[in-house]
Amino acid sequence: MTTPTPLRVSLVNGSFEEPPVTGVEFLPDASQTQEPRRVPGWLTTATDHRIELWRSGFNGVPAAHGAQFAELNAHQVSTLYQDLPTTPGTRLYWRLYHRGRLGQDTMALDIGAPGAVVEQRRFTDGNTAWGYYTGTYTVPAGQNTTRFAFRSVSAAGGNQGVGNFLDGVFFGTAPQVVLTKSAIPEGPLEVGDVITYRITARNEGGGAAEALTLTDAIPAGTTYLPGSLRIVEGPNAGPKTDQAGDDQAYVDAQGDRVVFHLGNGATSGQPGSLPNTEDLPAGTTVEYRVTIDEASGGGRIANTATATYENRLGPTPEPLTATSNEAVTEVRPASNLAVLKAADATTVTVGQVVTYRITVRNDGPNQATGVTVTDQLPGDLAFLSATGSPGTYDPATGQWTVGDLASGATATLTLHAKATEAGPLTNTATATANERDPRPGDNTDAVTVCVERAPSCDPCPPPGPAPCNPCPDPAIDPAPCNALASTASGLLVPQTRVTGTSGPAPRRIADDRQSIDVVVNPPDAGDCPQTYTIEAYLTPRRGQAGPVPDVNLLPTRTNDTWADTDLRVTLPEPGVYLVVGDIDTQICATVDDAGSTNLWTTVRLVNETGAEEIGRRQSAQHQFSTSPTTRFQHCTSGPTPLSGLVTVTPAQGTKTVRVQAILQGGGPGNGLTGGSTIQSSEFRGSRSHLTYVKISD
Structure with a gap:
């Protein structure tokens, strides 16, 4: 039988401190x-x-x-x-x-x-x-x-x-530091979830571990959660700030790591001494938190912690190193779906055909499976046809079954419907998939079309009790009814189709050039046989921008100056455009010691050359308060919608529209009271998009 060998050798009561005596x-x-x-x-x-x-x-x-x-x-x-x-x-x-x-x-x-x-x-x-x-x-x-x-x-x-x-x-024996690292919860987790890393250092040797410093690289594919440094157990237990020089821990932003000075006597400037487990059985435990980034979707996050310390039992200090076990977290796949919906005309008359174009894009990081877009037509729109690329549309349920969509891929659905009643018609499209969407704010888009009563364009007199007689040589004036041209040879149209008959479909011109689509509908029963309804709609120019680099907004709070972003679009020709932005901003602040925060980010659209504002500004607010001895850290983020109508005149030719952002604070302390502090604020260009569509000439 082999006698177990002790890991640690150490005297008991080496300094004769027990029992206490007097004299x-x-x-x-x-x-x-x-x-x-x-x-x-x-x-x-x-x-x-x-x-x-x-x-x-x-x-x-x-x-x-x-x-x-x-x-x-x-x-x-x-x-x-x-x-x-x-x-x-x-x-x-x-x-x-x-x-x-x-x-x-x-x-x-x-x-x-x-x-x-x-x-x-x-x-x-x-x-x-x-x-x-x-x-x-x-x-x-x-x-x-x-x-x-x-x-x-x-x-x-x-x-x-x-x-x-x-x-x-x-x-x-010499000191021997043993590190144990865990990731809480164990997983698998989703993109956007928070991981708490907890590392315990125990000295299983005999002598004290001197100058003990623990470092842990923030894992790739994660973002450090500000204000989460803490010594959970052991000497100097309690929350720590992120700033170097404040206490026993800090975030090394340049090295992308967290650093802890541990043990008895540790300060902001020097590490301390960790007794062996006979004197300190539980050792010391630290923790910090990270948020899982989109880049980690469908993968795994793994890393280890490292401790450096010294054996000072001999005549000269001996540097030693300890490495923890590897903490591994599996991450489920994620797919960021973005929906863009547009109508070829925002104002139509009763009886006209409205064409909707719905685009769903998978911005990744992983393949989206089971993609479905729900787009139920309002009751005052009569379904005519739908073409999905890929997938099929069921008008009864309003569901467009796209199927699987690779990262970076796009699917498009074209819907034709006839307006049957006057009034505003709002039509909404919403995309879902089996995977979690890390940015669900852009999963839905809506378009409102104004349906007006049709003007009287019939050259025939109203029918009386007698049978309707054909009108000789009807003269069609296109001005009140459509934007087509009247020539000596008749009404000029690029291409026509009579509903219910065979014939060519409405004409389409490739790439991003505009075209006119014309539909000629047959007369209703009892109308003059020569009376036809001619409908025309514009296939508009469209485009988008984003993602772009993020912008730090902290300086704008002190200098009260709007920050330019790289998120901009150039409207390519004269006409009227609808510009829509899906803008993401974030504020991270710590509310502490009966304090409060009253901060907000504001975004706006501006004409880059003329500097005038377009549409209304939009804001996202960070407003919290605490009672004494209470402390918490919170990040406010999310999409902020922007929109505006922009006119490009023939003299201007083109026009560039840009997004600007600013961070502001209100009330005492310019938005911060008590022990409250702000860690970061950004315009998150990596999560923002700007689109435009031409709605008229």
């Missing part, structure tokens, strides 16, 4: 278990089993380490020792303080197997100062128990029973 006391050694007040760890060869402990300052003698120290002999000349389980081949370190009592005192250090110890060294010191000594000992083969003993050699005054003070004694 000087003669107490039983550790073998006297029946005694409630005995000296832990230490044994003596004296027949009375007594050990003499002094309080620092008694008779003018200060302790070298801690608040107490021992005199080698109490009432008899004896040996003070501890027997420790050891592993052959292990290198052990020793250190001690020695001092004379009445003058020059000498003692010996003996180490070896019980009954066969070997003198390692002798120490002689006077009574004016403590001597400090260090050394090493390698356990020989076959030696599973090692005795560490002090023996009086001589004392000033000739009485070996008086003198030889001892303090700050250590004998044992």
Whole structure:
């Protein structure tokens, strides 16, 4: 049977701090278990089993380490020792303080197997100062128990029973830091979820781990959550700020990592000392949090933490390193669907055909499966036809079944419907998929079409009781009815189709050039046979911009100046355009100590050359308050819609429209009171889009 080898070797009560004494006391050694007040760890060869402990300052003698120290002999000349389980081949370190009592005192250090110890060294010191000594000992083969003993050699005054003070004694293995890292919750998780990383450092060695610094690289595919640094357990426990120099932790933005100074005596400027697990069983635990980015969708997030520390038991510090286990989090696939819906005309008359074009785009990062777009036509629109590329449209349910859509792919649905009643008609399209959408704000888009009563364009007189007679040579005036041209040879149209008959479909011109689509509808029963309804609609020019680089908005709060973004579109020709923006901004702030926040981001559309504003400004607000001793961190973000009508004159030719943003605060402290602070604010161009569609000439 193999005897288990101890991981750690360390003296018990090496500085003689237990039990506490006043002045000087003669107490039983550790073998006297029946005694409630005995000296832990230490044994003596004296027949009375007594050990003499002094309080620092008694008779003018200060302790070298801690608040107490021992005199080698109490009432008899004896040996003070501890027997420790050891592993052959292990290198052990020793250190001690020695001092004379009445003058020059000498003692010996003996180490070896019980009954066969070997003198390692002798120490002689006077009574004016403590001597400090260090050394090493390698356990020989076959030696599973090692005795560490002090023996009086001589004392000033000739009485070996008086003198030889001892303090700050250590004998044992070097420090050994063990790191354990966990990711909470375990997963699999979704894009946008928050992971709490928790790292525990335990010193399983003998000596203290000095200058202990823990670092952890923020994993790729995640974003650090501001204000989440915390020492959960151990020395200096509590929340920490992100700023270097404030306390025992900080975020190294340049190195993309978090840093903790750990252990007793740790400060913002230097790391501390971590005792072994006999003195600090739980060690020390830290945590921080990250948000899963879109880039991690369908993948895994893995990383390890690292600690650096020193073994200072020898004559020079020995640098050591510990690495944690790998914490792994599986991330489910994500797909960001964006819907853009447009009508070829925003104002039509009763009986005209309205054409809707719905586009769904998968901005990734993963393939979207089971994509469905719901677009239920209002009751005042009569369905005519639908063409999906890919997929099919069911007019009964209003569902366009797209299927799977690869990252970066686009699907388009064209819907034709006839307006049957006057009034505003709002039509909405909403996309869904099996995967979570990290930015659901752009999953829905809506268009409102104004349906007006049809003007009287019939050249025939109203029918009377008598049968309707054909009109001779009808003269069609296109002005009140449509935008087509009348020529000497008749009404000029590019291409026509009579509903219900065979014939060519409305003409389409490729790429982004505009065209006129014309539909000629047959007369209703009882109307003049020569009376036809001619409908025309514009296939408009359209385009979009985004994503673009993010913009830091923190400077705009202090200089009150609008920040230009790279999100802009150029309207390519004269006409009237509808410009629509899906803008994302974010504010991250910490509300603390009965404080409050009243901050907001505002975005607007401007003409880049003329600088005039277009449409209405839109804002997103961060407004919270706390009671005393309460503290929390919150990020306000999300899409902000912008829209406006822009006219490009023939003289202008083209016009560029840009998005601007600003961060502002209101009330006391320019939006921050109490202990509240703001960490960041951005225009998130990576999550913003700007689109335009030409609605008329």
